[in-house]
Amino acid sequence: xxxxxxxxxxxxxxxxxxxxxxxxxxxxxxxxxxxxxxxxxxxxxxxxxxxxxxxxxxxxxxxxxxxxxxxxxxxxxxxxxxxxxxxxxxxxxxxxxxxxxxxxxxxxxxxxxxxxxxxxxxxxxxxxxxxxxxxxxxxxxxxxxxxxxxxxxxxxxxxxxxxxxxxxxxxxxxxxxxxxxxxxxxxxxxxxxxxxxxxxxxxxxxxxxxxxxxxxxxxxxxxxxxxxxxxxxx
Amino acid sequence: xxxxxxxxxxxxxxxxxxxxxxxxxxxxxxxxxxxxxxxxxxxxxxxxxxxxxxxxxxxxxxxxxxxxxxxxxxxxxxxxxxxxxxxxxxxxxxxxxxxxxxxxxxxxxxxxxxxxxxxxxxxxxxxxxxxxxxxxxxxxxxxxxxxxxxxxxxxxxxxxxxxxxxxxxxxxxxxxxxxxxxxxxxxxxxxxxxxxxxxx
Numbered sequence: 001x002x003x004x005x006x007x008x009x010x011x012x013x014x015x016x017x018x019x020x021x022x023x024x025x026x027x028x029x030x031x032x033x034x035x036x037x038x039x040x041x042x043x044x045x046x047x048x049x050x051x052x053x054x055x056x057x058x059x060x061x062x063x064x065x066x067x068x069x070x071x072x073x074x075x076x077x078x079x080x081x082x083x084x085x086x087x088x089x090x091x092x093x094x095x096x097x098x099x100x101x102x103x104x105x106x107x108x109x110x111x112x113x114x115x116x117x118x119x120x121x122x123x124x125x126x127x128x129x130x131x132x133x134x135x136x137x138x139x140x141x142x143x144x145x146x147x148x149x150x151x152x153x154x155x156x157x158x159x160x161x162x163x164x165x166x167x168x169x170x171x172x173x174x175x176x177x178x179x180x181x182x183x184x185x186x187x188x189x190x191x192x193x194x195x196x197x198x199x200x201x202x203x204x205x206x207x208x209x210x211x212x213x214x215x216x217x218x219x220x221x222x223x224x225x226x227x228x229x230x231x232x233x234x
Numbered sequence: 235x236x237x238x239x240x241x242x243x244x245x246x247x248x249x250x251x252x253x254x255x256x257x258x259x260x261x262x263x264x265x266x267x268x269x270x271x272x273x274x275x276x277x278x279x280x281x282x283x284x285x286x287x288x289x290x291x292x293x294x295x296x297x298x299x300x301x302x303x304x305x306x307x308x309x310x311x312x313x314x315x316x317x318x319x320x321x322x323x324x325x326x327x328x329x330x331x332x333x334x335x336x337x338x339x340x341x342x343x344x345x346x347x348x349x350x351x352x353x354x355x356x357x358x359x360x361x362x363x364x365x366x367x368x369x370x371x372x373x374x375x376x377x378x379x380x381x382x383x384x385x386x387x388x389x390x391x392x393x394x395x396x397x398x399x400x401x402x403x404x405x406x407x408x409x410x411x412x413x414x415x416x417x418x419x420x421x422x423x424x425x426x427x428x429x430x431x432x433x434x
Binding site for chain 1: 265
């Protein structure tokens with residue numbers, strides 16, 4: 001059996017699933033409010049992504065260290081309160097790098113990160129609770145990166161074709177500017193189409209891997225036939 | 235005074251149910267429970283708990299807002315204080331149900347409680363009300379309308395999802411992408427209903 005197909009190797013690589021194969025937004029359908037309403041610009045996506053990393057990783061660590069000792073019915077409460085407390089220094093820190101108007105424009109969505117479903121998924125997931133603390137941090141980081149990647153992709157399209165700018169800097173080559181892309185309904189459409197592309201890419205990748213695997217198996221199963229005796233004598 | 239309270243309550247409730255629907259105008263409360271619910275009874279229980287908690291939390295959070303304003307506490311501590319109020323309400327509600335509900339019903343509800351209480355719709359509703367400096371009647375009306383609007387949106391989504399599953403949808407769009415586009419179309423409807431116009 002190939003080294004990559006062993007159970008141990010699969011378990012190792014599954015910890016990094018959160019970025020692509022188990023992307024929280026496109027695959028698991030988590031954090032939809034942020035993907036729709038906090039992606040009107042790349043700066044907003046960056047703020048929410050930083051908040052996600054700063055809350056998701058500590059919650060994963062907490063779940064690994066104490067998850068087994070906290071009753072199931074109390075876990076959500078604990079994780080929500082911990083996230084809300086962590087968001088206070090994060091907000092203070094972000095005020096040094098982003099203009100107050102940018103943070104204000106996010107509205108309630110920064111504070112809502114404390115009840116983000118990605119955090120509850122990380123905190124309640126058996127994978128995280130049963131893992132060692134170091135690997136729980138890796139899982140939390142990968143899920144946060146996957147969440148951030150999704151938000152950045154959506155925000156890129158919406159800002160580029162909505163305002164004709166990237167990160168607030170105008171781009172002159174944009175053929176059309178649709179202000180409607182900044183509305184919530186457009187967020188749902190962009191999320192839907194990007195999600196469809198993600199599923200298509202994942203399916204294409206799986207088919208390609210399956211084709212390569214079957215080709216290797218066929219080559220191993222059917223060795224080359226020996227040449228006829230007449231040809232050998234010649 | 236009572237009539238004024240009731241009229242303000244109803245006006246905000248109808249506003250939160252229709253033109254400021256939490257699901258379609260702000261994408262609040264959309265989670266896996268909403269996207270994968272199959273039975274109307276489960277959705278009704280989920281929506282009912284959410285409506286009750288949002289309405290009660292709105293009343294308590296209005297009082298907390300007044301208190302924080304009096305103490306001149308910065309706005310960034312508002313969400314923590316609201317979350318503490320919601321957590322206390324969750325624990326009280328859970329304790330009450332554990333005392334008075336039969337064990338089977340409690341086992342059935344326990345999986346739904348936390349999801350229905352710690353929800354973007356609940357916290358989002360109280361934060362929005364606090365930002366707009368509502369009175370007590372407006373606060374509670376907005377909370378009640380958010381809960382009822384969420385429940386109505388959940389039923390709409392469930393019916394739409396069932397019809398999408400029976401239709402011929404391309405493989406790449408099956409599941410979440412088709413549901414998001416469906417919600418987007420409904421959101422566009424509410425956008426037009428509220429009288430917004432797209433700028434050129």
